[in-house]
Amino acid sequence: MAVGLRSSFLQKGVDDFMWGLNHKGMKTRPWPIIILAVIQFLMPLFSIITNAFLVKVSPLMYFNALIEVKAGWELIEFFALFPIAGISIFLMKKWSYPVFLAVMGWTLFSNIAIYMRDYQGVMSPWVIVGFTLINVLFVSYYLLPAVRQIYFNRQLRWWESQPRFVIDFSATVETGGQTEPCTLRDISEGGAFIETTRKLTTGDTITLKMPLFGVELPVEGTVVHTGNAGFGIRFTTNAQTCTTLRRLLGVFRAMGFELRHAPEPQLASFLTWLRGAFSGKGLLPETK
Numbered sequence: 001m002a003v004g005l006r007s008s009f010l011q012k013g014v015d016d017f018m019w020g021l022n023h024k025g026m027k028t029r030p031w032p033i034i035i036l037a038v039i040q041f042l043m044p045l046f047s048i049i050t051n052a053f054l055v056k057v058s059p060l061m062y063f064n065a066l067i068e069v070k071a072g073w074e075l076i077e078f079f080a081l082f083p084i085a086g087i088s089i090f091l092m093k094k095w096s097y098p099v100f101l102a103v104m105g106w107t108l109f110s111n112i113a114i115y116m117r118d119y120q121g122v123m124s125p126w127v128i129v130g131f132t133l134i135n136v137l138f139v140s141y142y143l144l145p146a147v148r149q150i151y152f153n154r155q156l157r158w159w160e161s162q163p164r165f166v167i168d169f170s171a172t173v174e175t176g177g178q179t180e181p182c183t184l185r186d187i188s189e190g191g192a193f194i195e196t197t198r199k200l201t202t203g204d205t206i207t208l209k210m211p212l213f214g215v216e217l218p219v220e221g222t223v224v225h226t227g228n229a230g231f232g233i234r235f236t237t238n239a240q241t242c243t244t245l246r247r248l249l250g251v252f253r254a255m256g257f258e259l260r261h262a263p264e265p266q267l268a269s270f271l272t273w274l275r276g277a278f279s280g281k282g283l284l285p286e287t288k
Contacts, residue, residue, distance in 0.1 A: 031270060033089060033090065033285060036141070040086030041082065044078060044079050044082060044083070048062055077110065081107065084103060104135050108135045111128060111132065144284065165188070169184045171209055171210045173200075175200065175207070178198070187248075187252075188249070189242065191221065192208065194231050200223045201223065204223040206220070206233065207221075219236075220235070
């Protein structure tokens with residue numbers, strides 16, 4: 001009996017998933033989401049082990065029988081559906097939530113249909129009840145408001161914030177036809193923080209000219225924060241400027257420039273979450 005699932009686009013999905021595991025945003029992604037995504041991704045393996053145990057054969061024998069007897073859609077269903085669900089959970093795109101629910105719904109229907117067709121009177125009905133409860137638990141978790149919100153409200157995804165490097169470079173800021181010197185204090189792909197004697201107000205459109213490493217990079221932006229310490233600028237970039245900024249930040253990273261908010265190492269982050277999970281905290285992703 002199949003607990004699960006599908007695989008022709010699987011290779012690209014696996015590549016995206018593995019890229020995500022190493023991507024800079026991954027370091028603070030909620031651990032409950034990571035773990036449940038991995039469980040979904042490994043579900044075909046769990047299915048082989050479970051089904052082999054139920055029919056009292058080795059997992060290898062069950063796998064070989066599965067490959068020889070099943071074909072086409074049945075193999076795709078078994079090996080690919082749950083990994084697709086896991087990848088969609090992890091990527092957190094707009095389509096992730098409905099894809100996951102569709103996979104869980106199809107799996108539940110498929111398991112019941114297979115049991116009624118092949119296993120009724122042969123296997124205890126409590127087996128299908130157990131698998132059904134597992135599916136219901138997964139679906140119920142993702143229906144919780146705290147989980148649902150992070151799939152539909154991008155502002156809650158603190159882990160997707162861009163790296164901001166602490167720097168100390170001279171530049172100029174131009175607004176209203178006047179140019180003033182300024183000092184760049186930090187910079188990211190999306191904006192910068194500057195200090196200048198020029199009076200700026202929120203909403204001002206400016207051009208920031210940054211002579212960095214022998215190359216002058218003019219970037220337009222908008223003042224989004226004002227304070228005694230300086231001004232926060234959000235860049236207005238086109239594709240070319242965005243590429244140049246990304247390469248510049250790559251230089252900062254390679255040169256070992258300090259990050260404004262250094263991320264917690266992966267292992268330390270996981271252990272921190274694990275300690276909290278044992279005490280009943282951290283089972284839901286934070287929404288603040």
